Amino acid sequence: MDYVLDLGAVTRHFGPLLEGLWVTIQLTLAANAMGLVLGFAVALLVLSPVRLVRLPAVAFVEFFRCTPAIVQIVWFFYCVPMLFNLYLGSMTMGILALGLNLAAFNGEAYRAAIQAVPREQRDAAVALGLSPLQSTLHVILPTALRLAMPVLLTNGIVIFQQSALVAIVAVPDLMYEAKSLATKTYRPIETFTLVALVYFAVSFPVSQVVGWLERRRAVAMA
Amino acid sequence: MFDGTRDQTALVRMEGLHKSYGAVKVLQGLDIEMKRGDRVVVIGPSGGGKSTLLRVLMGLEKVDAGNISFGGRPYITVRNGKTVIDTEVRRSIGMVFQHYTLFPHLSVLQNLVLAPCKVNGEGTASAKARAQALLDRFGLGARAGAYPAQLSGGQKQRVAIARALMLDPKLMLFDEVTSALDPELVAEVEQVMLELAAQAMPMVIVTHDMWFARNIASRVIFCAGGVVVEDGPPEQVLGKPIHERTREFINRVFHIRA
Numbered sequence: 471m472d473y474v475l476d477l478g479a480v481t482r483h484f485g486p487l488l489e490g491l492w493v494t495i496q497l498t499l500a501a502n503a504m505g506l507v508l509g510f511a512v513a514l515l516v517l518s519p520v521r522l523v524r525l526p527a528v529a530f531v532e533f534f535r536c537t538p539a540i541v542q543i544v545w546f547f548y549c550v551p552m553l554f555n556l557y558l559g560s561m562t563m564g565i566l567a568l569g570l571n572l573a574a575f576n577g578e579a580y581r582a583a584i585q586a587v588p589r590e591q592r593d594a595a596v597a598l599g600l601s602p603l604q605s606t607l608h609v610i611l612p613t614a615l616r617l618a619m620p621v622l623l624t625n626g627i628v629i630f631q632q633s634a635l636v637a638i639v640a641v642p643d644l645m646y647e648a649k650s651l652a653t654k655t656y657r658p659i660e661t662f663t664l665v666a667l668v669y670f671a672v673s674f675p676v677s678q679v680v681g682w683l684e685r686r687r688a689v690a691m692a
Numbered sequence: 693m694f695d696g697t698r699d700q701t702a703l704v705r706m707e708g709l710h711k712s713y714g715a716v717k718v719l720q721g722l723d724i725e726m727k728r729g730d731r732v733v734v735i736g737p738s739g740g741g742k743s744t745l746l747r748v749l750m751g752l753e754k755v756d757a758g759n760i761s762f763g764g765r766p767y768i769t770v771r772n773g774k775t776v777i778d779t780e781v782r783r784s785i786g787m788v789f790q791h792y793t794l795f796p797h798l799s800v801l802q803n804l805v806l807a808p809c810k811v812n813g814e815g816t817a818s819a820k821a822r823a824q825a826l827l828d829r830f831g832l833g834a835r836a837g838a839y840p841a842q843l844s845g846g847q848k849q850r851v852a853i854a855r856a857l858m859l860d861p862k863l864m865l866f867d868e869v870t871s872a873l874d875p876e877l878v879a880e881v882e883q884v885m886l887e888l889a890a891q892a893m894p895m896v897i898v899t900h901d902m903w904f905a906r907n908i909a910s911r912v913i914f915c916a917g918g919v920v921v922e923d924g925p926p927e928q929v930l931g932k933p934i935h936e937r938t939r940e941f942i943n944r945v946f947h948i949r950a
Contacts, residue, residue: 588791588792590789590790590791590792590793591792591795593752593787593789594787594789594792594793594794594795594852596750596751596752597750597752597785597786597787597789597856598806598807598811598855598859599779599783599807599811599812599859600807600810600811601811604810604811608795608806608810612795612797612798613795613796613797616797
């Protein structure tokens with residue numbers, strides 16, 4: 471192989487890459503804020519005993535779970551403005567697409583965690599005279615949120631990685647800046663390797679935290 | 693709070709309780725009358741309705757027909773096919789379960805004060821003082837700050853009993869509370885229950901531990917097929933049962949050939 475590595479080609483252009491990383495982080499944080507809040511609402515709707523409330527929420531979840539994220543982003547970016555005459559700027563559209571996707575996955579995480587609280591816990595709450603609301607607030611949710619935490623964090627970090635997809639709809643994130651840099655400098659190996667390392671450097675510590683939380687939970691629920 | 697001890701009628705009267713899960717009939721016309729000071733141990737084969745009986749009595753399960761009164765006051769009734777539960781009466785009954793009894797995110801002390809503070813509006817300081825006194829009494833005073841995961845199974849069940857006692861129940865229900873415990877931890881839990889018995893706490897106990905049943909019961913009920921088959925003092929039901937079905941069960945439990 472006669473390719474000579476030139477790391478300088480990348481280090482000379484750190485500025486745009488850093489700006490891209492900042493956009494990626496903003497996308498991730500905003501999508502997670504949306505996913506954590508909206509996801510919880512989705513879970514409550516999915517768990518509703520009322521069919522009319524439950525079915526649309528289930529449809530929402532299944533739509534996002536059963537279509538590729540890249541299709542969702544492209545659809546959102548091109549179809550929403552045409553269908554609803556609504557265009558909010560590429561960044562906002564990117565956040566909305568990623569946030570809705572995350573809301574669906576987090577909704578499932580919350581739902582599974584709420585259902586995983588042992589029936590005896592609810593029974594004990596009733597036997598102690600707690601009202602349904604009190605039992606939800608003081609018994610079921612505290613346990614369920616702890617159970618959901620590792621999955622929520624994993625989903626959050628997946629969205630950090632998935633956010634690279636918005637590069638194709640011209641959101642100037644880390645991946646977008648990397649592509650333009652690689653094209654400009656003809657240095658794809660240096661650029662994309664560095665970018666991969668950046669994604670890894672952010673994701674890996676979080677996945678370690680998830681592992682730690684799961685080990686701790688295994689002890690706490692025993 | 694509703695005081696079930698004031699009048700002198702039966703403490704609990706269950707009449708014609710019917711309950712099915714889909715096609716499976718679990719209770720098929722159960723009648724039990726319990727007097728004050730009765731310590732009823734319910735025994736019987738799996739699926740015979742023992743646990744369902746306790747769960748119904750705690751107001752955790754709906755019934756298809758029948759009614760329960762507590763201290764002469766209607767507690768559970770069926771109106772137009774719907775089970776109506778008087779939650780004020782329900783608050784005077786305490787229950788301890790086999791598994792996952794304590795709330796894992798709360799310390800021992802917090803487990804004890806949650807209901808008194810949230811349900812009865814008791815002040816935190818007073819509830820904590822009572823909780824600490826109860827824990828001291830059960831030899832758990834030093835574990836007040838511990839979390840359930842840090843306790844042994846026997847300690848968890850003793851805390852669960854203390855938690856139920858915080859609400860001054862007029863009746864305590866125990867659903868196989870020692871079944872999931874290591875054998876060497878059973879005695880410490882049974883000891884606490886015997887202490888409550890000595891203080892004349894009315895109880896309904898479901899257990900497979902016949903030795904314990906004989907020691908704590910003032911009355912043993914043999915339930916099978918969703919009805920009461922035999923009901924009498926422990927010496928009779930556990931020793932010389934009258935009914936053939938009871939005899940078969942007792943013999944099988946004690947591994948004695950009939």
